[in-house]
Amino acid sequence: MSKPIISLTSLQNDQVKAMAALLEKKHRDRTGQFIIEGVHLVQEAIQAGADVRTIVYDGERGIPVELAQLLQEMDCELIEATKGIMAKCSGTDTPPPIFGIVAKMPYEEEALYKENSLVVVLDGVRDPGNVGTIIRSADAVGADAVVLGSGSVDLYNPKTVRSTMGSLFHLPIIEGNLEELLPEAKKRGIRLVGTSLQASATCYGYDWSGPTWLLLGNESNGLSTETLELVDENVIIPMQGKSESLNVAMAGTVLLYESLRQRKFNETIIPVPQPK
Template sequence: MRRHINSITSLQNEKVKAMAGLLDKKHRDRNGKFIVEGVHLVQEALLAGAQVDTVVFDAERGMPKELEALLQEAKCELVEASPAVMAKCTGTDTPPPIFGVVAKFERDASSLFMDNSLVVVLDGVRDPGNVGTIIRSADAAGADAVVLGRGCVDLYNPKTVRSTMGSLFHLPIVEAELATLLPEAKSRGIRLVGTSLQASSTCYSYDWRRSSWLLLGNESNGLSSESLQMVEENVIIPMRGGSESLNVAMAGTVLLYEAMRQRHYAEH
């Protein structure tokens, strides 16, 4: 049986105004929803069992073939819209053929404290591309969770969501107050690890097989003074060439992959 599909062409439609509003954080916070753009992200949201309220596709381009079967079974509202509506409700210069409206996640912080946990903690990381890349790397390297502390870019910012390439649906991402969370982690025997150019240990000599939380700080200023005081061990990423440093997303990826190597690929 063919799904019922609503049609919207006017930019003055109230539903269009509400969806376009989700490009702004205040409306995302007020409504508890966010936008996912493109075939891949809509597919990831549906496959992950996220609460997808509405899926909107470009009436001129038609429903993407890759999603026909999934959307036939999905319980979300289906809408075909004019190209102008697609452009108004999405954040890219070239509007995608499809987007979805998804409810924000409710994630339990208890997932952070599993045995031998490997968690990435972001402290004031502002660039959506960096945050999205770190989430993607954490997913790829098998980390247990990602924590976004105060001062980080909004997880549901459209640029952040796009940069995760769907990984935000694969592992817990917790927004938390680090001043409360980090002492609790220490009290549970979790090692808090930072990076420093003055560190005596390299990322290859640190034992990532034990419960470790990797703290990554702001692109310009590094970790806040409060987080620095909580760090128990600093490591340095060795560099043989002339580069002065790596950006935070690249550094996080290198460290996560060394942790994965030790945990899953080290010789016994």
């Protein structure tokens, strides 16, 4: 490795304290940076061209082989640290072999209003695992963006970041004010679609082919009253078994894949020839 490597061994080092502080939201907000943990997330961030400021790896384990070439080409600070430092800066019980410090992504609000846009809007979704799964599903179906409304978990919470599995680097994710964004979307001819157990239309009968924002609400209370007043259509996911409901991440995934089916795979089904 031709670039200089900094060695950190003390838990009392000011830089170590500053990195560990990024586990708390107030420090992420103040510095505009967040932590990514593990080989996969570091790999995804670098390949996506994210603004990776610092890479820290476990000195005993060395640089993971999957990242050796990528890091050779990176222009960022490289730090070798002890296991104790890796643990202090990690949000997991088992410290990762490597983590990175990354600048928060800039907002790309225009991505919300692309022609025939498909956007997922989260209204008070609090669970990091649910938010991460929804972002992964939005990424998988090629959605244009995800909006995190107030009351939703912080995108840069370490648990949220881990649960996205790198998808947060693949599409615009905007932390915005729904009281401003939703009326603006309606003004631009975008339909706002929510879910309701009282809805008469199923998600399979709804036409997802036009510009659509899918609104998903809080795990316990659903969409807020203010958001509900702006919804153009509510749909229901039909269930044939005895389950009462799906959690918000599962429901969001079902709806996103129905929108993908209608937009991209709505061809006539060709029957499979049966043996004579």
